[in-house]
Amino acid sequence: QVQLVESGGGLVQAGGSLRLSCAASTRTFTMFVMAWFRQAPGKEREFVSVISRSGGSTSYADSVKGRFTISRDNAKNTVYLQMNSLIPEDTAVYYCAARSSVVLSRSSVTYGFWGQGTQVTVSS
Numbered sequence: 001q002v003q004l005v006e007s008g009g010g011l012v013q014a015g016g017s018l019r020l021s022c023a024a025s026t027r028t029f030t031m032f033v034m035a036w037f038r039q040a041p042g043k044e045r046e047f048v049s050v051i052s053r054s055g056g057s058t059s060y061a062d063s064v065k066g067r068f069t070i071s072r073d074n075a076k077n078t079v080y081l082q083m084n085s086l087i088p089e090d091t092a093v094y095y096c097a098a099r100s101s102v103v104l105s106r107s108s109v110t111y112g113f114w115g116q117g118t119q120v121t122v123s124s
């Protein structure tokens with residue numbers, strides 16, 4: 001089992017930055033591919049970014065590429081999402097997810113562990 005706790009969300013003006021963190025309670029953090037998803041009101045949950053177990057490989061949704069950066073610190077059992085140049089369309093609840101695999105999946109149904117989510121609101 002893995003428990004995930006997100007933090008770092010909040011209200012920011014367009015053009016601003018936020019850094020989300022996701023702390024995992026597990027002794028085998030390096031066995032998990034980690035990802036961020038988001039869900040805006042009235043919309044389906046969508047993929048944002050994913051990182052490999054070592055941190056050496058990453059992938060991003062086209063909508064955030066060049067603005068967001070995913071990283072992980074395996075010594076701290078934590079994954080991060082640095083969000084720059086935020087726009088109102090980034091407003092959503094952001095979720096951290098984990099899957100015990102080597103495959104960097106973009107599909108939410110392949111992730112077995114989820115955090116409770118953190119709200120990000122970008123004002124125009």
